[in-house]
Amino acid sequence: MTAQDTQVLVATDIIKTFGEGDNATQVLRGVSATIARGEFVALVGPSGSGKSTFLSIVGTLLKPSGGALRIAGEDVLGLHERALSEVRNRHIGFVFQFHHLLEDFTAIENVLMPVFGAHTRVTGGFIERAHDLLERVGLADRVSFRASKLSGGQKQRVAVARALVMKPELVLADEPTGNLDRKSSDEVLRLLRELSRDEGTAFFISTHDPSIAQRCDRILTMVDGRLTG
Amino acid sequence: MIFELKVALRYLVSARLQSGLLMFGVSVGVVVFTFIAALMNGLSVRLTDDIAGNVAHVTLEPELRVPRAFMASPKGRALFAVQPGHDVEPVIRTYRSVLEVALRMHGVRVAVPEVLGNGTLARGEKDVAVTVTGVEAENADAIAKVAKSLVRGRLDLGVGNVVVGSRLAAELGVDVGDRVSLRASRTASPQSASGPAEAVMVVRGIFTLGVQAIDERVAYIDLTSAKKLFGIADGVSIIELKVDDVWQANTLARRLARATRLKASTWLDRNARLEGGLRAQATTSNMIKGFSLLTIAIGVASALFLSVSRRRADIGILRSFGIGRGAILRTFVLQGLLIGAFGAVVGAGLGFGFTHLLLLASLTATGAPSIPVDPAQGEYTRAIVLALIASGVAAVLPAWLASRIDPLEAIQS
Known part of the structure; x- marks a missing residue:
């Protein structure tokens, strides 16, 4: 296995400029980063430094103005919309600050949603995995609860299970505990670490919280559109 | 999905x-x-x-015969007028074969031979100009729904019987069972020396179709009596047809005209406004x-x-x-x-x-x-x-x- 094979993310000289001409604002100024399989990496930096923009580019939700990007060994910058959707579905999981569950669906339905990106129907294997993940995040007794009936911490745990249901190589988490109290925050982080270890999934976590960053394998610091460490 | x-x-x-x-x-x-x-x-x-319920959807009648004009000399010029059909009412002599052709045609429901003529219906001193429709008894109800529209009597078109519209009956002051005199305006035969024929008939039925022109002016008698009255030895005046789809009447009329060489008109021609x-x-x-x-x-x-x-x-x-x-x-x-x-x-x-x-x-x-x-x-x-x-x-x-x-x-x- 080569070093490239073990790297789920290779970002090289990523540039992102918003606007044009005199109004152009360069948010990312040549960001390069690699994340290996199973790694637990924190991305820290002040607000407006470009963390979320970089995470969005890595998540293929935003196109960079320049640079190169490989996800799970695949060059994704030249791909069209449908292929990008497939990359997101197969290789990337997302955990957002505000969980973003579909409130009209139950916990397990939310977890199973990504399955429909690649399959026309949910088979028994996925249902079993969804149950297993919900059990692991401590929500075995909330499987059939509507998302709207769950607490903030529970919702975020459902979001974690949802991010992992397709067994992605990389999970991007943007302030995953930013909306939780300390206890729930610790609980969610413990879960993320545990799942990362058990599933071999790499986590790339953007956070303002130094205590979370310190519990990661590696910390990348973004300042003014550049990684400084 | x-x-x-x-x-x-x-x-x-x-x-x-x-x-x-x-x-x-x-x-x-x-x-x-x-x-x-x-x-x-x-x-x-x-x-x-x-x-369309009480009228023929297609009517077949002979073309009006126009007398030929002869020029005395091909070199000369002459002014002349032609007055058509003033002597003999045209009849369809081949009506039996026409009926066969019509009834074989897809979309034709019924075809009824009729003798039409003008006459006068009289009772006592009172007489009223009428249109006489001679029709076979079994076809009496085929075109206009006469039987359904009877207000008195019955639709009995035996020899010597007449069935009239209610307005006509009222104008004449007759009721079912009364005798009336029916006189043809003229016979079809110019050779007839005895003048217009006349017959005494018994009113057997009175109807109200709701169509003023019919209720006021039409008298139904049997086909044989009508032929005799109007001096038609063989043939009928018109053939009336009902078709399955009234809105297809024009198409059928064109086909019938081609097939029979008769003049075909439709209920739509007479009801363009409708x-x-x-x-x-x-x-x-x-x-x-x-x-x-x-x-x-x-x-x-x-x-x-x-x-x-x-x-x-x-x-x-x-x-x-x-x-x-x-x-x-x-x-x-x-x-x-x-x-x-x-x-x-x-x-x-x-x-x-x-x-x-x-x-x-x-x-x-x-x-x-x-x-x-x-x-x-x-x-x-x-x-x-x-x-x-x-x-x-x-x-x-x-x-x-x-x-x-x-x-x-x-x-x-």
Whole structure:
């Protein structure tokens, strides 16, 4: 296995400029980063430094103005919309600050949603995995609860299970505990670490919280559109 | 499609009140559609039946014979006038073969040979000019529904019997059983030296067809007596036909004219205004139906625009998982179709019930409805299909906008 094979993310000289001409604002100024399989990496930096923009580019939700990007060994910058959707579905999981569950669906339905990106129907294997993940995040007794009936911490745990249901190589988490109290925050982080270890999934976590960053394998610091460490 | 259907249904169920109101709106649109169809089609059928029901749909008659003009010399010039058919009434001598040809033609229901002539019906000092229709007894009811329209007596066209319109009977002051004298205006034969024929007849029936010209001027007698009266040795004056589809009368008439070399005219030639009126009515009806469909489309589109706006974050999150644009588009089009399907089926049911109730409520003492609504003519299947299409088409734009939502923007907002 080569070093490239073990790297789920290779970002090289990523540039992102918003606007044009005199109004152009360069948010990312040549960001390069690699994340290996199973790694637990924190991305820290002040607000407006470009963390979320970089995470969005890595998540293929935003196109960079320049640079190169490989996800799970695949060059994704030249791909069209449908292929990008497939990359997101197969290789990337997302955990957002505000969980973003579909409130009209139950916990397990939310977890199973990504399955429909690649399959026309949910088979028994996925249902079993969804149950297993919900059990692991401590929500075995909330499987059939509507998302709207769950607490903030529970919702975020459902979001974690949802991010992992397709067994992605990389999970991007943007302030995953930013909306939780300390206890729930610790609980969610413990879960993320545990799942990362058990599933071999790499986590790339953007956070303002130094205590979370310190519990990661590696910390990348973004300042003014550049990684400084 | 399972995913799209699941999400579409869940969105509809979770916004029950909004979905219910929207479906009710679609139902109301379909009720309007079916009611207008039942009313306008019912009116059209009633008008057509009233007018075409008691007249021949196609009439075959011989071409008027015009005397030939002879020029004395091909070099000379002469002014001359031709006065057509003044002596002999033309007759169809080959009517039996014409009847065979006509009855073999697809779409012809019945063909009736008739002798027509002008005459005078007299009782005592009173006489009235009449149009005498000679028809075989078994065909007496084939063209005009005389038997159904009898107000007194019966439709008995035996030799020596006459059946007259109620206005004519009133004018003459005769009733069933009275004797009347029927005199032909002139005979068909110019060689007849004895002058116009005359026969004494007994009034056997009095009818009211509701067509003034018939009730006031027509006297029915049997075909043999009519031939004798008008001096027609062999042949008939006209052949009247009823066809299955009255609106195909012109086409059939053209084919019959070609096949028989007779002059063919139709009920539509004589009722051009009715056709124009019915067309105008159909246009109005279609416009109202079109507006009801437009209302459905606007309702569905506006509700789906709201739904897309409300579900913006959901769409963003689904797109971030790799759910494709096509799936998002199908989800919202399906929502429109589900709303349309449910609303249209319920609306068609309500429309059927409503037109039935209206029909029952408008029944008069005679059992005939005062409002010409016909529940069977409600075009329910068409209403459902068109409402479904309108809903689907209306859903396309909001669904397309949903599919174009940028996932990042939606999540961040």
